[in-house]
Amino acid sequence: xxxxxxxxxxxxxxxxxxxxxxxxxxxxxxxxxxxxxxxxxxxxxxxxxxxxxxxxxxxxxxxxxxxxxxxxxxxxxxxxxxxxxxxxxxxxxxxxxxxxxxxxxxxxxxxxxx
Amino acid sequence: xxxxxxxxxxxxxxxxxxxxxxxxxxxxxxxxxxxxxxxxxxxxxxxxxxxxxxxxxxxxxxxxxxxxxxxxxxxxxxxxxxxxxxxxxxxxxxxxxxxxxxxxxxxxxx
Numbered sequence: 531x532x533x534x535x536x537x538x539x540x541x542x543x544x545x546x547x548x549x550x551x552x553x554x555x556x557x558x559x560x561x562x563x564x565x566x567x568x569x570x571x572x573x574x575x576x577x578x579x580x581x582x583x584x585x586x587x588x589x590x591x592x593x594x595x596x597x598x599x600x601x602x603x604x605x606x607x608x609x610x611x612x613x614x615x616x617x618x619x620x621x622x623x624x625x626x627x628x629x630x631x632x633x634x635x636x637x638x639x640x641x642x643x644x
Numbered sequence: 645x646x647x648x649x650x651x652x653x654x655x656x657x658x659x660x661x662x663x664x665x666x667x668x669x670x671x672x673x674x675x676x677x678x679x680x681x682x683x684x685x686x687x688x689x690x691x692x693x694x695x696x697x698x699x700x701x702x703x704x705x706x707x708x709x710x711x712x713x714x715x716x717x718x719x720x721x722x723x724x725x726x727x728x729x730x731x732x733x734x735x736x737x738x739x740x741x742x743x744x745x746x747x748x749x750x751x752x753x754x
Contacts, residue, residue: 533687563740573730573744586741620688628737630676630695635688 532556534623534636542642548609551639553621555602561585561626562604563633564596567618576619579604580626608641616643646671648733650745657721658753665716665748667705667731676734677707677714678742683727691716691729701725721752 535554543549555562564576575588579598596606602623608615618638625631647670657663669675677694692700694707694714705716714731731745 561740563742565742565744572746573742575741575743578740580740586739588741622688622740624740626740630693630737631740632690633740633742637687 534621534634536619536621536636536639538639539637540640540642542644543611544644545611545613547611548607549611549641550605550607551619551621551641553604553606553623553636555604555621555623556634559623559625559634560602561624561631561633562598562602563622563624564604564606565620565622566590567620567638568616573620576606611643613643615641617641646675646733646735646743648731648743648745650729650731650748652748653746654749654751656751656753659723660720663716663718663721663725663750663752665729665731665750667714667716667745669712669714669731669733671712671733671735673735676737677705678732678734679703679705679714679716680730680732680744681727682730688730721750723752723754726750726752 537552561580563578567573578586582598593609598604620638622633622635624633649668679691681691682688703718730747732742
């Protein structure tokens, strides 16, 4: 079956703009999690959605937000972009019932803020 | 605060040599521990989890609660094992949230 897909794969924005990233989970998966990956901080958890509800949230400012739709697709939005938001944004999906369910990662969206 | 530490950024070995990638964690409860791997130009993927007590591609990892460690081991490294390895911790069973270590790059030379 098809894996997790993320669009767009690459994005260049300027400071102060906003951006929306999209993640389509594996069919049947109900949980989507988002991570930010940078050389300095590594992989950091942003938020997790399960059945359209935010189940968990990381320590990121309110400029970072997300949502999940009824078909389990998820979007994350970053407003008022800063240079430090440049990163690879990964999403992962799973069945979502417990941590034993394997998470499958997408290829990521590379965001560059100029 | 919960934390996962991988002290080595880079580990270089020759083919056939034993490998041990170190992982230590700090967590007050009973964590779920995982190893994820990212091969060149591939996606991050699950390698193994402590609850399964399995051996995948010859790799094993034992959870040592006394030393709060979850080291990844393989007795004989292969060139195809070259990759980035991340240790990760899950705080609870009802969440997918993972706390990742900073990763160790394993290089296996022929």
